[in-house]
Amino acid sequence: MTTSQTTDAGAALAAVEGIVGADRVTRGGLGDNTGLFRQRDVLASVKPGSAEQAREVVSAIAAARGAVSVHAFSTGRNWGLGSREPATDTVVALDLSDLTAIRDIDVAAGWAVVEPGVTQGQLAGLLADTERMVNVTVSTAHSSVLGNALDRGVGLRHQRVEDLVGLEVVLPDGELVHVGWWPEQDRKTPVYPHTLGPSLVQLFVQSNLGVVTGATIRLLPRPEALRVVRLNFTPDNLGAATDLLRRWVTQGLAAGVPKFYNPTAARGYGSAPGQFLLHVPVDGTEAAVAALSAIIAEEATRSGVFTEVSTTDATDPTAEHHAVTSLVERSYLGDPDVTDRVFEQKMGMRADQLDSDLGFLFFLPLLPFTAEAVVKAEELLARVHADTGILAGGTGNVLGADLVDLVVAMKFDRADARAAHRALDRLYELFSEQGFLPYRLDVDHHGWIDRVGGRPSARAFARRLKDSLDPTGVIAPGRYL
Numbered sequence: 001m002t003t004s005q006t007t008d009a010g011a012a013l014a015a016v017e018g019i020v021g022a023d024r025v026t027r028g029g030l031g032d033n034t035g036l037f038r039q040r041d042v043l044a045s046v047k048p049g050s051a052e053q054a055r056e057v058v059s060a061i062a063a064a065r066g067a068v069s070v071h072a073f074s075t076g077r078n079w080g081l082g083s084r085e086p087a088t089d090t091v092v093a094l095d096l097s098d099l100t101a102i103r104d105i106d107v108a109a110g111w112a113v114v115e116p117g118v119t120q121g122q123l124a125g126l127l128a129d130t131e132r133m134v135n136v137t138v139s140t141a142h143s144s145v146l147g148n149a150l151d152r153g154v155g156l157r158h159q160r161v162e163d164l165v166g167l168e169v170v171l172p173d174g175e176l177v178h179v180g181w182w183p184e185q186d187r188k189t190p191v192y193p194h195t196l197g198p199s200l201v202q203l204f205v206q207s208n209l210g211v212v213t214g215a216t217i218r219l220l221p222r223p224e225a226l227r228v229v230r231l232n233f234t235p236d237n238l239g240a241a242t243d244l245l246r247r248w249v250t251q252g253l254a255a256g257v258p259k260f261y262n263p264t265a266a267r268g269y270g271s272a273p274g275q276f277l278l279h280v281p282v283d284g285t286e287a288a289v290a291a292l293s294a295i296i297a298e299e300a301t302r303s304g305v306f307t308e309v310s311t312t313d314a315t316d317p318t319a320e321h322h323a324v325t326s327l328v329e330r331s332y333l334g335d336p337d338v339t340d341r342v343f344e345q346k347m348g349m350r351a352d353q354l355d356s357d358l359g360f361l362f363f364l365p366l367l368p369f370t371a372e373a374v375v376k377a378e379e380l381l382a383r384v385h386a387d388t389g390i391l392a393g394g395t396g397n398v399l400g401a402d403l404v405d406l407v408v409a410m411k412f413d414r415a416d417a418r419a420a421h422r423a424l425d426r427l428y429e430l431f432s433e434q435g436f437l438p439y440r441l442d443v444d445h446h447g448w449i450d451r452v453g454g455r456p457s458a459r460a461f462a463r464r465l466k467d468s469l470d471p472t473g474v475i476a477p478g479r480y481l
């Protein structure tokens with residue numbers, strides 16, 4: 001930084017302290033992150049007490065004329081992709097976790113207005129025993145609904161961006177705008193995110209065009225009944241199991257996001273060593289669920305592809321997988337389990353210990369939903385294991401007839417960080433060569449956006465938007481744009 005930039009940054013920080021109070025500003029970096037990504041030069045972490053304070057902080061940073069920028073996060077549990085770290089240096093971190101208001105809610109109409117610090121556990125708790133539910137993820141119950149959606153996270157019903165219907169955004173010059181659908185005081189309008197004209201909500205997803213201080217979130221109708229059919233199979237049957245699963249999805253038998261787990265990932269759900277696991281959710285009325293699960297179980301058994309087929313894990317208290325499958329079923333019904341039992345079983349520790357005690361990385365490519373692609377992806381994970389010694393869990397989230405979000409998770413001893421990062425680099429290279437491109441980036445691989453982020457003309461257009469809205473780089477330079 002030049003002397004004048006240091007002066008501008010210092011003045012901005014003093015202004016920020018004046019806005020939020022000195023007790024809400026912590027000077028210095030963000031501490032450990034579970035990915036062991038390089039810790040950025042973070043000047044301070046600021047925790048506004050209200051959305052208006054967050055807006056004023058952005059205005060104060062804008063006044064620093066590019067000497068410093070602001071990186072916002074909601075609850076900062078972006079584990080494996082950087083946790084709270086920004087993409088670049090010389091940044092003030094804007095920690096929005098104290099903005100925990102559910103400002104308004106209409107259960108019958110299916111929406112809630114939430115702030116960034118509202119967790120999935122908090123919102124789900126409010127909806128318990130109602131006819132609506134939240135599309136929850138399998139991350140901790142204490143992660144943000146909004147933060148996850150803003151990075152295109154994936155819930156158990158669909159990708160979370162589908163739940164974003166309206167956003168309250170602070171633009172780089174400090175102006176506050178409401179895009180998409182918002183409730184009106186005097187009349188009830190149907191929930192519809194696009195409004196007339198260009199659809200603006202998605203402009204602020206994986207985006208550094210604004211800081212989001214609130215959102216209208218869709219609440220989904222809760223199915224009357226739901227069951228998860230559990231199937232196990234050996235690695236030689238991966239292609240055949242994929243074909244069968246795809247048929248159940250395309251023919252409308254499965255609901256939400258069916259999941260398949262490679263043997264490393266399946267261990268977290270109690271499967272025997274060497275076994276793949278498949279969870280196929282079916283939902284609707286009681287009669288529909290009974291019929292659909294029976295059809296799937298009968299076809300699965302007849303196929304000879306599976307070593308185990310069960311439709312009764314959750315209803316039979318004596319079943320070996322009763323506890324875990326019950327929790328899985330509840331999460332498909334919008335209950336993220338505030339005690340984090342499955343999360344802790346998978347991670348081997350409490351959520352608040354991850355950043356200091358565990359090594360953990362994510363790589364998140366999209367695959368075509370074909371047997372060929374799924375088998376190829378598993379081969380690539382084996383190759384990375386052979387090359388680096390790092391064993392990756394692979395969980396396939398089926399996002400429709402043609403798309404799989406493959407969650408590649410690497411849990412490692414923190415002393416093995418170098419090998420784990422070598423594995424991560426290999427994953428980017430090998431998967432991208434095959435056309436299996438990542439749809440979320442970790443903080444050390446943001447540069448990959450020019451290699452895998454669409455056509456050059458689209459990138460140039462996005463940068464023109466950024467330059468015209470944020471010429472001095474007030475908001476999160478390098479983050480996706």
Ligand SMILES: Cc1cc2nc3c(=O)[nH]c(=O)nc-3n(C[C@H](O)[C@H](O)[C@H](O)COP(=O)(O)OP(=O)(O)OC[C@H]3O[C@@H](n4cnc5c(N)ncnc54)[C@H](O)[C@@H]3O)c2cc1C
Nearest residue numbers: 073074075076077078137138139143144147148153154212
């Ligand atoms: C065991 C385990 C299971 C997991 N399961 C899932 C899963 O099922 N699905 C899934 O998607 N992820 C999953 N994750 C990954 C991660 O934990 C979640 O995505 C989590 O919700 C992200 O943390 P957060 O909600 O605190 O978001 P944050 O970390 O707050 O936000 C994520 C990013 O979005 C941007 N952002 C956030 N808030 C704002 C804002 N207000 N304005 C502008 N930009 C903003 C920032 O760049 C931030 O870095 C899992 C992780 C683990 C360890």
